[in-house]
Amino acid sequence: MNLTLKIWRQHSPDEPGQMVKYHVKDVSPDMSFLEMLDVLNEGLILAGDDPVAFDHDCREGICGMCGMVINGVAHGEQKATTTCQLHMRHFKDGDVVTIEPWRAAPFPVIKDLVVDRSAFDRIIQAGGFVSVPAGAAPDAHAVPVPKGDADDAFDAATCIGCGACVAACPNGSASLFTGAKITHLGSLPQGRPERASRAKTMVEQMDLEGFGGCTNTGECTAVCPKGISLDVIARMNADFLKASR
Amino acid sequence: MAVTGAILVLFLVGHMVGNLKTFAGPEAFNGYALWLREVGYPLVPKRGLLTLVEVVLVAAVVLHIWSAVALYRRAAAARPVRYATRRRSQAGGYVVHIMRWGGVTIALFVVYHLLDLTFGVANPAGGAATPYTRMIEGFSRWYVTLFYAVAVIMVGLHLRHGLWSAFQTLGLARGRQGLRVFAALLSAVLVLGFLSVPFAIMIGVVK
Numbered sequence: 001m002n003l004t005l006k007i008w009r010q011h012s013p014d015e016p017g018q019m020v021k022y023h024v025k026d027v028s029p030d031m032s033f034l035e036m037l038d039v040l041n042e043g044l045i046l047a048g049d050d051p052v053a054f055d056h057d058c059r060e061g062i063c064g065m066c067g068m069v070i071n072g073v074a075h076g077e078q079k080a081t082t083t084c085q086l087h088m089r090h091f092k093d094g095d096v097v098t099i100e101p102w103r104a105a106p107f108p109v110i111k112d113l114v115v116d117r118s119a120f121d122r123i124i125q126a127g128g129f130v131s132v133p134a135g136a137a138p139d140a141h142a143v144p145v146p147k148g149d150a151d152d153a154f155d156a157a158t159c160i161g162c163g164a165c166v167a168a169c170p171n172g173s174a175s176l177f178t179g180a181k182i183t184h185l186g187s188l189p190q191g192r193p194e195r196a197s198r199a200k201t202m203v204e205q206m207d208l209e210g211f212g213g214c215t216n217t218g219e220c221t222a223v224c225p226k227g228i229s230l231d232v233i234a235r236m237n238a239d240f241l242k243a244s245r
Numbered sequence: 246m247a248v249t250g251a252i253l254v255l256f257l258v259g260h261m262v263g264n265l266k267t268f269a270g271p272e273a274f275n276g277y278a279l280w281l282r283e284v285g286y287p288l289v290p291k292r293g294l295l296t297l298v299e300v301v302l303v304a305a306v307v308l309h310i311w312s313a314v315a316l317y318r319r320a321a322a323a324r325p326v327r328y329a330t331r332r333r334s335q336a337g338g339y340v341v342h343i344m345r346w347g348g349v350t351i352a353l354f355v356v357y358h359l360l361d362l363t364f365g366v367a368n369p370a371g372g373a374a375t376p377y378t379r380m381i382e383g384f385s386r387w388y389v390t391l392f393y394a395v396a397v398i399m400v401g402l403h404l405r406h407g408l409w410s411a412f413q414t415l416g417l418a419r420g421r422q423g424l425r426v427f428a429a430l431l432s433a434v435l436v437l438g439f440l441s442v443p444f445a446i447m448i449g450v451v452k
């Protein structure tokens with residue numbers, strides 16, 4: 001199939017960018033979205049042009065590096081799917097596809113579709129860890145964990161930190177990401193002693209980075225490739241209020 | 246947002262129940278309006294409780310709007326460059342539009358509503374008439390009833406999200422899907438309660 005792409009091109013963080021139109025021919029429905037961009041880039045390089053910069057690493061939906069807003073939807077319209085796992089069979093011959101980077105003040109564009117997500121790292125540094133040396137993986141029966149808590153922690157731990165939640169949020173809030181990390185660590189015995197203080201420092205860092213406030217619109221969980229639930233935000237708020245008391 | 250919203254919801258419940266006094270006839274309704282002014286007298290001065298409620302409500306409304314503006318400004322600061330494609334809502338887009346524009350509609354309505362029925366300035370029967378007459382006269386104009394109905398439905402839609410969202414913000418909603426149903430039900434009850442009075446006046450059951 002042949003596609004028309006409109007891609008955000010921006011040479012460097014300080015230069016203004018704009019949408020540029022490209023045509024890609026002979027796209028196979030079996031290609032992933034990123035492979036389709038590889039084809040585009042090969043053509044650009046052969047023609048002596050600058051290839052489109054985009055983030056990617058594992059290309060199997062587990063690392064959280066990839067991410068772009070495709071036709072106005074973070075990671076594209078396919079539910080619970082990262083951009084690298086989105087396949088071209090979901091597109092039709094002749095489609096016009098717009099591709100933009102995550103848009104948020106705390107995620108400045110580095111180049112084209114690549115944004116700087118260090119803000120997430122700083123939120124983690126503010127409290128997304130367990131201070132006691134927890135050692136190597138404990139024996140499964142050494143510290144009993146109730147099934148419900150284990151499930152909560154596991155579900156939240158599937159967050160790959162891609163930033164789609166921020167990109168999709170009309171408020172530019174990072175609550176789903178921060179909530180996931182707080183739930184993941186706070187649900188387990190090793191992370192419980194710091195549960196309240198962790199929520200406080202992480203939420204404060206999140207606000208400091210310039211993310212917006214959560215109004216529970218649910219746009220984040222709808223685009224989250226891991227389907228993290230809004231429950232983690234309630235959990236974050238509960239822990240935060242506890243620490244502020 | 247959540248705390249001030251909760252205060253306003255409690256008021257709405259009381260207001261709606263009070264409105265239903267209409268169906269008990271003019272004496273009961275006017276009596277109820279008088280009682281509101283005299284409750285607890287002489288232990289509390291006349292209008293004592295009413296003034297207290299008014300002060301709390303005004304404070305809640307002001308803080309509620311202030312929070313909304315603060316959230317809006319944070320959101321605008323968090324996304325200085327907009328998407329070229331109109332961001333397609335993946336969650337229905339309901340919340341974004343209803344909360345903001347519904348809120349503005351409701352604020353405008355409340356101003357008119359007070360001028361009409363509380364101060365009587367915008368009321369055909371004037372401020373000196375009894376509360377019951379003012380109500381009947383107020384709703385005898387179809388466009389007032391229409392505006393009222395639109396605003397009340399807006400309130401319902403606003404609360405459908407707002408109630409649940411408040412539980413979420415206060416950290417109480419975790420894993421309780423029933424809260425969404427509760428929010429929708431309470432909103433529906435409020436809307437029906439508020440609409441019943443002008444509807445009854447319109448079809449002539451209440452004169």
Ligand code: FES
Nearest residue numbers: 059063064066084
């Ligand atoms: S490249 Fe690793 S998740 Fe997409």
